[in-house]
Amino acid sequence: MTCLFNSRTSTPLLPAAVALLAVFALTGCDRDEIKVYRVAKEPPAAAPSPAGLPEGHPEIPRRKPQLSWTLPAGWTEAAAGQMSLATFNIAGQDGQQAQVAVTPLRGLSGKEALIVNMWRKSAGQAELSPEEVTSQLQAVDIGGEVGKMFDVTSATDSAKRPTRIVTAMVHRPDASWFFKLAGDQELVEAQKPAFVTFLKSVKITEAPATETTTTEAPVAAKTSKTQWKTPTDWKSVAPGVMQVAKFTVPEKDSTAAEVTVSIFSTDTGGTLENVTRWRNQIGLPPATESDLPQLVKPLDGKNPDALLVDMTNGNRRVVGAIVTRDGQWFFFKLLGGTAAVAAQQEAFVAFVKSPM
Structure with missing residues (x-):
C-alpha cells in the first residue's frame, strides 16, 4: 500500500531554504509501508540566479521531486522543518532522542570539503584538509545511487551527553540531497544500521513537467563594504562562507576574537536554531524553547524584533544579535576568548545598532 500526500504551496523563503511543509501521516498506513510525498513550492519572487547563470538571468524551472521511502520501525514522522522536506523523530531509552531530516539543495555538487567542514565547525570540531575529508567519506547506497556518508561528534561539556551527527549525501542533476541523523550519541550509534537501510529504500523521481521548483543553495545577500561603520581598531578580513563581512578585533590578555555579519531573506530556522548554532561553536549543548527567555534579551527598544544573545563556556564566549531590517535578517x-569579547562587547553592540 502506498500513501500519497500533496503538500500546499509555500510562501517564498530564503533561496537556500526548502519550503516549510507540514507532513502528516495518513490513516490506514502501516509503520513499514512506503510513504510518498510531493514537494510543492512557489518560485521566490526575487531569488538569486542559479549557480552558473549570469546575474539577472531568469531561473530555469525544475520539476518538483517525488520522494518515497520505507519507514524503519521505531521512527515517527514529524512536521518538516524550514530547511527540510521530511523529518522523523526517534525516541530511545532514558530520554535519549534523535532526528532524521531530508534536505535537497542546489549548487553544492563537488563541495564535499566545504560541506564536511561546515558540519565540523558547527559541532565545535577542527576543520580538515581536503585530503582528510576524502578519507572521512564512506560510500553508501542511497536509493540505488552511490552516495557519501560521514559523521561528527559534537564537542560538549563532560556533564552533558555527547551528540553525534551522521550525514549522507548524493549529488543528482536536480539537487544535492542530504540525509542527516542527529541526536544523543548512543542512540545515533544504535540507529545507524536502520538509517543505512532507510537510505537504500529512498527513491527520488521527478513529477510531471508541469510542476516546477526552484530551491537554491544558501546565498548570503551582497552588500558594499563602505556601508559598515566600524571601530578604528577593527580590521576587515575576507568573509567566510555565507558571510558578507568579517573583522578581527584587538587581542586582550592573549585571547582573540572576531566579528562576522551574515544577511538572509529569512530567519534561517528561527531563534532557537540560531542560538543552538552559536552554542555549538563554543561547545555548549543545544538549547530548548524553555531556555530562550534566559538566553535571549531585547537589543533595542526601537526595534522590538532585534534580539541579543550572550553565552559563555569556560574561556570561550559568543555575543550574537539578530536584527530585521527592510525585510532582511x-x-x-x-x-572568541572571554577577555577579548568582553573588551569589545560595547563597541559590538554599538556597531549592531548603527545605521547601514
Whole structure:
C-alpha cells in the first residue's frame, strides 16, 4: 500500500531554504509501508540566479521531486522543518532522542570539503584538509545511487551527553540531497544500521513537467563594504562562507576574537536554531524553547524584533544579535576568548545598532 500526500504551496523563503511543509501521516498506513510525498513550492519572487547563470538571468524551472521511502520501525514522522522536506523523530531509552531530516539543495555538487567542514565547525570540531575529508567519506547506497556518508561528534561539556551527527549525501542533476541523523550519541550509534537501510529504500523521481521548483543553495545577500561603520581598531578580513563581512578585533590578555555579519531573506530556522548554532561553536549543548527567555534579551527598544544573545563556556564566549531590517535578517556575531569579547562587547553592540 502506498500513501500519497500533496503538500500546499509555500510562501517564498530564503533561496537556500526548502519550503516549510507540514507532513502528516495518513490513516490506514502501516509503520513499514512506503510513504510518498510531493514537494510543492512557489518560485521566490526575487531569488538569486542559479549557480552558473549570469546575474539577472531568469531561473530555469525544475520539476518538483517525488520522494518515497520505507519507514524503519521505531521512527515517527514529524512536521518538516524550514530547511527540510521530511523529518522523523526517534525516541530511545532514558530520554535519549534523535532526528532524521531530508534536505535537497542546489549548487553544492563537488563541495564535499566545504560541506564536511561546515558540519565540523558547527559541532565545535577542527576543520580538515581536503585530503582528510576524502578519507572521512564512506560510500553508501542511497536509493540505488552511490552516495557519501560521514559523521561528527559534537564537542560538549563532560556533564552533558555527547551528540553525534551522521550525514549522507548524493549529488543528482536536480539537487544535492542530504540525509542527516542527529541526536544523543548512543542512540545515533544504535540507529545507524536502520538509517543505512532507510537510505537504500529512498527513491527520488521527478513529477510531471508541469510542476516546477526552484530551491537554491544558501546565498548570503551582497552588500558594499563602505556601508559598515566600524571601530578604528577593527580590521576587515575576507568573509567566510555565507558571510558578507568579517573583522578581527584587538587581542586582550592573549585571547582573540572576531566579528562576522551574515544577511538572509529569512530567519534561517528561527531563534532557537540560531542560538543552538552559536552554542555549538563554543561547545555548549543545544538549547530548548524553555531556555530562550534566559538566553535571549531585547537589543533595542526601537526595534522590538532585534534580539541579543550572550553565552559563555569556560574561556570561550559568543555575543550574537539578530536584527530585521527592510525585510532582511541580519546576523551579527562576536566570537572568541572571554577577555577579548568582553573588551569589545560595547563597541559590538554599538556597531549592531548603527545605521547601514
